[in-house]
Amino acid sequence: DQQVKQNSPSLSVQEGRISILNCDYTNSMFDYFLWYKKYPAEGPTFLISISSIKDKNEDGRFTVFLNKSAKHLSLHIVPSQPGDSAVYFCAASSNDYKLSFGAGTTVTVRA
């Protein structure tokens, strides 16, 4: 049973606009959340993270929001650029060794 869910398999956005990626989780013990970006034929690269003591974390064009009561997090990319076209994975951890991943959302940024 997947504990981390990304219900939108794909997202298409125009260059310069905002991309919003959503992620839901079921395990209330998760306390650390991450987003990874993956290009085809490459390994995932770490993008941004947030711990459960925060509700927002920013890094340049990327912002992650956490709503613990709703067990929901989102990644905002502003402004979207062509190089942002990739698969984005949401992941969560309960301070053990493992990360649980969502199925991924494929983002396509249109020129």
Place this chain on the structure above:
Amino acid sequence: DVKVTQSSRYLVKRTGEKVFLECVQDMDHENMFWYRQDPGLGLRLIYFSYDVKMKEKGDIPEGYSVSREKKERFSLILESASTNQTSMYLCASSRAAGNTIYFGEGSWLTVV
């Protein structure tokens, strides 16, 4: 920068063959992981290791085994490859529990 190196990027093996996938990390990380990625399923954990000679099953360990004889090296073994093991395999490492995991570039395995 963390460097996780997977020695084989692309492999084609026959059903029933024994397959070794090798991974080395250069950051003295305690933990190492093997995931596989399949379309629509995301990344699923096969095995992980939190210390030399220690291993723990992940979510899908059936048909796989691992070896960690040295801290920097973690090997994934397919004892008898089957077509349903055709996938992208990703090795990763992290410094400690709850830390960010860093991935290698992946190994594409096709079993025919």
